[in-house]
Amino acid sequence: MTLPRIAVDAMGGDEGVQTMISGAALARRRHDKFKFLLVGDEPRIKAALDAHPQMRGASEILHCDDVVSGDEKPTAALRRAKTTSMGLAVNAVKQGHAGAAVSAGNTGALMAMSKLSLRTIKGIDRPALAALMPSLGENDVIMLDLGANTECDARNLVQFAIMGAAYSRIVTGREAPRVRLLNIGTEETKGTEQLQEATQRLRAATGLALSFDGFIEADKINRGFCDVVVTDGFSGNIALKAIEGAARFVTDLLRNAFTSSLRSKIGFLVSRPATELLKHHLDPNNHNGAVFLGLNGVVVKSHGSANATGVANAVTVAARLLEEDLTHRISADLAELGETRLRSSARANAAGKVDREAEAEADTSEGQGA
Known part of the structure; x- marks a missing residue:
């Protein structure tokens, strides 16, 4: 299968053009069908390509020297969408010149540009930011929303559950991913x-x-008890940062412990295979x-500090x-949810009709008895 090209915002991210191009080159070495x-x-892109000659035949360059800064407000970035590398990468998806866009730039600006340019899938009110997180289970767990929507109603949460499950089916291969809502108990x-309302809607839905x-x-979250964790963007972003902070804390704690004495250093050498595995899992x-799930196109946000391996992933x-x-997949699941609602509405209407007919019959009987 020949994939559509992937538009790479080479200017986004903390590590610069060299890292973005190196990451794309690493991805192509893993899968030589990629085009960019x-x-x-x-x-600057041509200079970076000098170290990756195999990329030249698989890549086209769209020149742009205007960049969205990391601290730029989304509203300001939107006004420059037609002149920035980020905006042009997203627009390439809209115009059909690329199948997906990848950027390591400003998250808020990328979401704003993507939503305005690509619009949401019919039946989706708001796109959500979803990411894979390590777990003790057989597969990574998908969590959303991670910051795109600070406030969400029950309808949004249900839509997030459907989008997250569709993503999880691709990643895990499960036909019916296990979905849970993040809560205080x-x-x-x-x-x-x-x-509470989102729970009722998801329990009532059939066929999803x-x-x-x-x-x-x-x-x-990371224990492997579910495949998809759904929450609003405010809670999700806090949970994500807490998990990342805990991972760094454990890593630093182990590093300090293993360098505290000669005995500890010897212990480190003995346990190094296990610590390397832990480091790999938490990286x-x-x-x-x-x-960004829910858009009419694929947009992927890379960590701003990602190295070449991270960009390749x-x-x-x-x-x-x-x-x-x-x-x-998302559109098909939304259609199924719509059918479920129609069936539920039809059953409710039928039940109501029966109740009304029974009431009318009772009233008639009482009138005849009088």
């Missing part, structure tokens, strides 16, 4: 009105390709590539979602 549209300053009575398992607490570069995520046609 490299968006950014042409002289697992009891049915816990949580906000939005969570997911298994709704109720609530999950934050300390269980964010190995789970890099957050996805983000590019691979974009390609896989293109191959598996994520947008179509």
Whole structure:
């Protein structure tokens, strides 16, 4: 299968053009069918390509020397969407010149540009930012929203559950991924009105390709108990930063412990294979590539501090979602949810009609008895 090109914002990210091009080159070495549209300053991109000659035949350069800064407000970045590397990469997807866009730039600006340019899938009110996180289970866990929407109602949460499950089916191969809502407890009575209503809607829905398992607490996110964790962007971003901070804390704690004495250093040499495995599992570069779900196109956000391996993983995520046609999967699940609502409405109307007929018959009987 020939993939559509992947537009890479070569100017985004903390590490610069060299890292973005090196990451794209690494992805191509893993999968030689990748083609690229490299968006950014042409002289700098050509200089970076000197170290990766195999990329030249697989890439086209779209020159642009205007860059969205990391601290730029999304509203300001939107006004320059037609002149920045980020904006042109997203627009390439809209125009059909690329199948997906990858950027390591300003998250807020990327979301704003993507939403305005690509629009949301019919039936989706708001796109959500979803990412893979390590777990003790057989597969990584998908969590959304991670910051795109600070406030969400029950309808948004249900849509996030459907989008997250569609993404999880691609990643895990499960036909019905286990979905849970993030809450302060697992009891049915816990949580906000939005969570309670979303729970009722998900339990009532039939035919969806997911298994709704109720609530999950934050300390269980990485335990492997579910495949998709759904929450609003405010809570999700806090949970994500807390998990990342805990991972860094454990890593630094082990480093300090193993260098505290000669005996500790010897212990480190003995346990090095295990610590290297832990380091690999906790390295964010190995789970890099957050996805803006719910758009009419694939947009992947790379960590700003990602190295070449991290960028390569983000590019691979974009390609896989293109191959598996994520947008179509989400649309099909939304259609099924709509059918479920129609069936539920029809049953409710039928039940109401029966009740009204029974009431009318009772009234008639009482009138005849009088």
